[in-house]
Amino acid sequence: MFKGRKFGKRTLIVCTVSLLALLVAFGTQRRCVAGGNDYESIELFTDVLSIVKKSYVEEVDTKKLIYGAINGMLTSLDPHSSFMPPETYKEMKIDTKGAFGGLGIEITIKDGILTVISPIEDTPAFKAGIKAGDQILKIDDKYTKDLTITDAVKRMRGPKGSKVTITIMREGFEKTKDFVLERDIIQVKSVKSKVLDDGYGYVRISQFQEKTDDDLEKALKTLEANAPLRGLVLDLRNDPGGLLDQAVRVCEHWIPEGKLIVYTEGREKDSKMRFTSRKGNKEGGYPIVVLINSGSASASEIVAGCLQDHKRAVVMGVQSFGKGSVQTIIPLSDNSGLRLTTAKYYTPSGRSIQAKGITPDIVAERVDMTQTSEKKDGMHIREKDLENHFENDGKDAGDEKKPAKPAPYKIDDAFKNDSQVLRALDLLKGWDILRATGRAS
Known part of the structure; x- marks a missing residue:
């Protein structure tokens, strides 16, 4: 996940790198405005660069050396900071455009x-x-x-x-x-949606791009075109993340105005930010099940953590990836860029998921659903299969002559073997039944 950033103080980085290259090219030395230890380190760098330029077995490109040095410096920090050539x-x-x-x-x-x-x-x-x-x-x-x-x-x-x-x-x-x-x-189409059953919708976000929020809004309107939603499965499995602002906007659909969505903490003042839900059209109070797995990272963890903390959704699946850091993209003067980790993000309750991940409310592994329930049921015997069993006398049976069968799902074929989606749908239907009987609010 990363966020855009204006030059600001970051211009100093560009100036320093450019200055180092000039010092080597012209064989001069000038004192930099820095602390003693910083100056000694910079001097060491310029000495090594000068020696390589002068004594390496073959002539080398100064820019290539500088790029290599910057790249090595950033990769020594953390797995997500890196240097990007033009x-x-x-x-x-x-x-990010998909x-x-x-x-x-x-x-x-x-x-x-x-x-x-x-x-x-x-x-x-x-x-x-x-x-x-x-x-x-x-x-x-x-x-x-x-x-x-x-x-x-x-x-x-x-x-x-x-x-x-x-x-x-x-x-x-x-x-x-x-x-x-x-x-x-x-x-990459970041949002897909389907109707799982009457009144129950499914939305899949594959990653957070520039138009994810717009695409989500269209998907929700399409799902609600025929009838109000009674429940939603929000699938964030294998969603590697993306843009922070899009994660925030996705949450805003279900989080009341003024409520905290996520906040970030870093060393610099402008890396300390709080994102709260803004005004706008909010979705109804229908229940939500969020699906996550080990491939859910970064922005998808922000959404899952936010909805979980605000008790707006039940999170189901397995532990998420655990990428709780924010990368800032900093453009440089030669059209190259830095991807630099500048902050950690925290869910509304103050949780850092760095190297830990989001813990689901309901642990649910994805299992093979190719065996039909009929085959499994065939292994069991019932009262009617026993010799000399009593027949039903018809009382309390109403007009039905055969045992009632559960109504078949009108679910898309793509989900019939997806145990986690089916379990999420069962949970939503169960909640709806409890609410209808007054046993849930």
Whole structure:
């Protein structure tokens, strides 16, 4: 997750880097306005840069050295801070608009290993079976151990139709497995919606982009076009996050005006921010079940945590990823950029989910639903199957001659084997029944 940022004090970083390059190029030394220890460190850097320029076995490009030094400096901080050369920075800006060329994988560095946060739906990675938690050990013939996230992304990006091989290690694998993927133009539609049953809707947010809030508003209006919603399943599984402001706006649909949604804490004054729900049209009081899993990260965790803290939704699934930091994008003078971790975010109750994640109210693993209930029921015997059993005398049976069967779901075929969605729908229907009988408010 990241947020836009104006130059402000950050311009000083650009000036310092430019100055260092000039000092080496002209072989001069000037005292910088900095503390003693800072100056000594900068002097050490310029000395090394000067020695490399003068004595390395081959002539080197100063800009390449500077880029390498900046990149090394940022990757020593945390897995999410990185330097983006002009080409990578340009691609990053395209990403937030929802279209780019590549495989469709959100990645991070975990325990020093390039790891998949989640595949993006309907992309080459998703279709090939790449899963959250997969460790990417090689990209083509290049080991990823010493690659930054930026370098890894650059290697996986490419023109549509070109192929790349990624070597995966997964829990349960006895050895690594190669996946040959064909790159495609990744058109990410961030919001999808369907009707699960009469009055019960489903909304899936795959990641938080510039138009996610607008798309969500359209989806909710479509769901409510025929009848008011009686319950909603909000699916944030494998949602790697995205724009902070969009996470806030998504929450605003269900959080009353003036209520806290999320706040951030950092060293600088402008990194200490509080986001509260603004005026606007609010959704009705229908119950919500939010689905999360280990691939739910960053902005999706903000939404789940906010709705959970305000008791506006029941969170179901398994522990989320646990990315509780905010990255600020800082443009530099040569069209490159910095992605710098500047704050941590906290849910309304003050929880930091960094390296911990959101704990679901109801733990629900996704299980195989290919076995039908009829097959399972066939293993049980009932009273009517026993020899010499008494027949029903008809009292209290009404006009029915056969046992009542539960009404079949009008659920989309895509969800019939999704145990978590079915369980969420059952929970919503159960809540509706309790409310109708006066046993729930």
